[in-house]
Amino acid sequence: QVQLVESGGGLVQAGGSLRLSCAASGRTFSSYAMGWFRQAPGKEREFVAAITWTGSRTVYADSVKGRFTISRDNAKNTVYLQMNSLKPEDTAVYYCAASQFVAPQAIQDIVRYAYWGQGTQVTVSS
Numbered sequence: 001q002v003q004l005v006e007s008g009g010g011l012v013q014a015g016g017s018l019r020l021s022c023a024a025s026g027r028t029f030s031s032y033a034m035g036w037f038r039q040a041p042g043k044e045r046e047f048v049a050a051i052t053w054t055g056s057r058t059v060y061a062d063s064v065k066g067r068f069t070i071s072r073d074n075a076k077n078t079v080y081l082q083m084n085s086l087k088p089e090d091t092a093v094y095y096c097a098a099s100q101f102v103a104p105q106a107i108q109d110i111v112r113y114a115y116w117g118q119g120t121q122v123t124v125s126s
Helices: none
Strands: 004-007 010-013 018-024 033-039 046-051 058-060 068-073 078-083 092-099 120-125
Touching: 004 092, 018 033, 018 092, 018 120, 033 068, 033 078, 046 068, 046 078, 058 068
Parallel strands: 010 120
Antiparallel strands: 004 018, 018 078, 033 046, 033 092, 046 058, 068 078, 092 120
């Protein structure tokens, strides 16, 4: 079991940056793959970025590749999402999620994630 709490969301102008954090409870955080997903009003939740439990592999959605960076600090039980060059279409609620048993090749699959945070709002103004 792991509990997840996101922070760092807010309102930013287009072209700006934000860093989201996801703090996890539990002593086995380092064994979980971690992902960031987002959901805009009226749309389905979609994959943004994911990282394996070792940090050796990261995957990004095409829409954020080159702008967003996912990282983790297992000593702090925290995963981060650095978001640069933000666009209005990045506006959404961002969720952090954890998956304990997922192959590195499948860390972008939303169905693999059993544990979810409550979400943090990111709003990008034009």
